[in-house]
Amino acid sequence: MSAAIHTGGCQCGAVRYRAEGEIGFPHLCHCRMCQKAAGNYFMPLGGVMHENFKLTRGEPAWFRSSETVRRGFCEKCGTPLFYDGSSDHMSITLGSLDDPQSVKPELQTNLAHKMSWFGELDHLQHDNAMDITEEQEKTVSASSNQHPDHDTEVWPPGNRHAEGQS
DSSP states (O other), rough: OOOOOOOOHHHHHHHEEEESOOOOOEEEEOOOOOOHHHHHHOEEEEEEEEEGGGEEEOOEEEEEEEOOOEEOOOOOOOOOEEEESSEEEEEGGEEEEEESSSSSOOEOOOOOSHHHHHHGGSSSOOGGSSSSOOHHHHHHHHHHOSSSSSOSSSSSSGGGGGGTOO
């Protein structure tokens, strides 16, 4: 049986990584630092042992958010990618995985900062008129500068067709 291989990276493709094996402790962190770092209400994280983690393109920029934690992000597009807490593993943001559906969070941490209204989200009204149409999605896709959800040999693509993109 072969070990799971997870790849991922930032939105623009300047920083890419590879993680082999299980992504441990997949969780949603609600602490205020993670909220600020993600620009969101929580940050989904999971850990991979340092020896099973490798950058495959580019180098992240780092911000030391506390004495014991540094956070890696893409300097070009700002995508939050890593949480390095000076331990035996590197935490990766689960949304930066090429297949984020492959790792399901198993728990939550720092609930004192969790939004009190999260339990109501499934009951929010859905406005179908605001959903992107197939035609709009094609238009956005044709001009998108977002890196595809797979490794590419070249970044940025000088010739979009050479990368199999249309």
